[in-house]
Amino acid sequence: MQVKISEEVKSLVPSCALGVILYRAKIEKASDELTDYFNSVTEEIGANHITKDIAEMPHIRPTRAAYKALGKDPHAYRGAAEQMLRRIILNKGLYHVNNAVDINNIISVTSGYSIGSYDTEKIAGDVTLCRAPEGTHYKGIGKDTYEYNVEFLPAVFDDEGCFGNPSSDSQRTMLKNGEREVLFIFYAFDGKDGLQEWMDETERLFIKYCDKYETLEKYIIE
Numbered sequence: 001m002q003v004k005i006s007e008e009v010k011s012l013v014p015s016c017a018l019g020v021i022l023y024r025a026k027i028e029k030a031s032d033e034l035t036d037y038f039n040s041v042t043e044e045i046g047a048n049h050i051t052k053d054i055a056e057m058p059h060i061r062p063t064r065a066a067y068k069a070l071g072k073d074p075h076a077y078r079g080a081a082e083q084m085l086r087r088i089i090l091n092k093g094l095y096h097v098n099n100a101v102d103i104n105n106i107i108s109v110t111s112g113y114s115i116g117s118y119d120t121e122k123i124a125g126d127v128t129l130c131r132a133p134e135g136t137h138y139k140g141i142g143k144d145t146y147e148y149n150v151e152f153l154p155a156v157f158d159d160e161g162c163f164g165n166p167s168s169d170s171q172r173t174m175l176k177n178g179e180r181e182v183l184f185i186f187y188a189f190d191g192k193d194g195l196q197e198w199m200d201e202t203e204r205l206f207i208k209y210c211d212k213y214e215t216l217e218k219y220i221i222e
Contacts, residue, residue: 001183002126005221009129009154013066016154018129019113019186019195021202022120022217025210027180030099034209038102042088045109054085059112062190063166070131071152079114079166079187100175100182103205111198113186114166116156118173120181125159127183136162138170154187179212192220 003020010016030038055061060082064074078086084094084105094109096102100117108115132155140148148168155165163170166187175182184202188195199218206213 001120001123003183003185003221004126004128006128006130008131009070012069012131013154013189015062015189015191016066016129016222017188017192017195018221019188019192019199020217020219020221021184021199021215022181023184023203023206023213023215024179024181025100025206025213027098027100027175027177027182028211029177030096030102031209034099034102035096037209038094038096038106041106041110042094045085046088046091049085049089051086051089054082054089057085057112058194059188059190060085063114063187066154066189070154077153077167080168081108081112081114081166083167084109085112098175098177099210100180100206103202103209104184106205107198107202111186113188113195113198115187116164116166116169116183116185117175118156118164118169118183118185119175120183122173123158123163123183127156127158129154129187130157131155132157132162132165138162138172140168141171141174143168154189156185181216192222195220 063079067074136150137147
């Protein structure tokens with residue numbers, strides 16, 4: 001599987017980069033230890049920040065700028081990291097899903113990067129980050145009653161179409177329990193500086209909290 005950035009995205013957001021981890025692990029309910037860590041992270045963020053801090057947090061403003069450059073209103077469509085940080089600071093909490101998604105979300109709210117985790121068994125062919133064309137929709141995770149409007153967002157496509165973006169991913173490639181091969185993507189719109197360190201921290205948490213974890217590939221794309 002090759003992962004790349006389209007020429008259109010490169011031209012409109014020259015600083016765009018992707019951090020990619022391809023791994024295999026047992027996806028299951030988070031352990032009590034991971035849940036406690038998850039809760040401690042969100043409690044610390046909630047206790048030490050207010051909503052006006054969010055725009056100044058690392059990687060949030062560049063994500064908003066990228067959305068605007070691609071033609072999407074960053075006030076109406078926020079990146080997942082910003083959405084989760086707002087929920088935490090407004091004391092609305094975050095959902096516990098499974099060990100892999102919980103680690104995804106821990107890394108996202110502590111780093112400021114929006115991140116996607118995708119089941120590679122549901123991906124067809126290579127993956128390209130594109131500017132989603134007008135009219136692009138898909139059934140989003142937790143959005144059973146309507147099709148999520150993806151047009152003009154930075155979004156990942158395979159041979160079957162769009163399956164994810166930094167705001168909300170599709171049901172097609174969502175992670176379910178079991179032994180899975182997973183494509184984990186950092187959406188970095190301000191270049192690669194600091195990205196390797198967060199990828200290493202992600203790998204450390206996977207090794208600690210996921211059974212049968214194995215890194216298959218880890219690299220950065222510009």
